[in-house]
Amino acid sequence: xxxxxxxxxxxxxxxxxxxxxxxxxxxxxxxxxxxxxxxxxxxxxxxxxxxxxxxxxxxxxxxxxxxxxxxxxxxxxxxxxxxxxxxxxxxxxxxxxxxxxxxxxxxxxxxxxxxxxxxxxxxxxxxxxxxxxxxxxxxxxxxxxxxxxxxxxxxxxxxxxxxxxxxxxxxxxxxxxxxxxxxxxxxxxxxxxxxxxxxxxxxxxxxxxxxxxxxxxxxxxxxxxxxxxxxxxxxxxx
Numbered sequence: 001x002x003x004x005x006x007x008x009x010x011x012x013x014x015x016x017x018x019x020x021x022x023x024x025x026x027x028x029x030x031x032x033x034x035x036x037x038x039x040x041x042x043x044x045x046x047x048x049x050x051x052x053x054x055x056x057x058x059x060x061x062x063x064x065x066x067x068x069x070x071x072x073x074x075x076x077x078x079x080x081x082x083x084x085x086x087x088x089x090x091x092x093x094x095x096x097x098x099x100x101x102x103x104x105x106x107x108x109x110x111x112x113x114x115x116x117x118x119x120x121x122x123x124x125x126x127x128x129x130x131x132x133x134x135x136x137x138x139x140x141x142x143x144x145x146x147x148x149x150x151x152x153x154x155x156x157x158x159x160x161x162x163x164x165x166x167x168x169x170x171x172x173x174x175x176x177x178x179x180x181x182x183x184x185x186x187x188x189x190x191x192x193x194x195x196x197x198x199x200x201x202x203x204x205x206x207x208x209x210x211x212x213x214x215x216x217x218x219x220x221x222x223x224x225x226x227x228x229x230x231x232x233x234x235x236x237x238x
Contacts, residue, residue, distance in 0.1 A: 007031055008077065009060045010119050011052060012098045016042065024052050024071060025102065026060065029116040033105045036062055036069035048074055055081035055094060057120055080123040089236075093131035096232035097122050097138055103226050104142050114145050132211055132236075133198060136218045140199035148225045150217075152196040155179050163189030167217055169224030185220075187213060 009026035012033075017023045022041045026034045041048050051058065051074050061073040084091045101119050122138040143149055153162040156172030157179035166175040168184040174192055175184055190206070191213045197204040198214075206214065219233050 003064050004061065004072070005031070005064070006059065006061045007034075008116065009034070009058050010098070010101075010116060010123070011054055011056050011058065012102050013054070014038075014052065022052070023068065026058075027098075027101055027105065027116050027119060028060075029113045030111060032111060033102065034062065034069055036060075036071045037065075038071045038074075051076050053081065054098070055079065055084055055123060057123075078120070078124075080127065083127045084123075087131075090126050090131045092232055092236050093135040094123060094126050096135055096230060096236060097126075099230050099232045100139060100142065100222065103228075103230065104146055115142065118142055118145075130211075132215050133204070133206075136195070136215055137198040137201070139218050139222050140195060141201070143222060143225070144199060146225075148221070149199065150174070150195075150221045152192045152199065163192065165189060167192065169221045173221065185217065187217065191217070 008029040012025040012027050014022050014024045017037060020040050020042045022038050024036050024038050026036060028034050038048055038052050040046050041052060056076055057078040059075045059077055060071060063070040063072050084094045097119060101115050105115055118138060118141065122134060125134045150173030152174055154160065154174065155164055155176040156174055158176060160176045162174055164174045164176050165186060166180040166184040167173060167187045168175055168181050171179060171181055175181065188210060191210045194204050194206040194210050195214045195218060223229055
């Protein structure tokens, strides 16, 4: 990798570093997940201003260091936060997108622009579209890209054609009566159809019950494969 490079990036999170600096965790278009120091950003007259906050899409210049990169220049491409921070449901959905993307990047692999492009598109959609469905579409499509797509029609175990009434992440999604494992959720087949439409980018108009059930299934499937909870998804359930 060159000592200096430019890339597009979304701010995923940040944390204080030293007396006046901050480490900015960036999901980049072409270099995967990058942790970079923004020097002096916590000072009142920082040259970066507010550009390195959550929900900002940047054109950024980075200097490669031994352990951390250093941000030498950052220009705002889009700021999505103004709409998100005034609506709690949109805000928590956007936080879940960022946190999930940080976890998924390790499965997705460095140098693949898919997750960056998907996150930017989802933050844009969250400006106007129903937040839970927008989040679930992102999760389902990102899981498919990582090789974790749930079966939403055929039985995940024996491939018996659906529709089926059970779902469990341990078997890969939908399950027929014979393959249904202990603890499987009893689900409305229309909920699975709703998730299938989201996963394939089609419009869907579920009932509130189907939307809520679908979100629980998408969340459970993601966290099963990650083997850990996504904090922002837990907040959405409260």
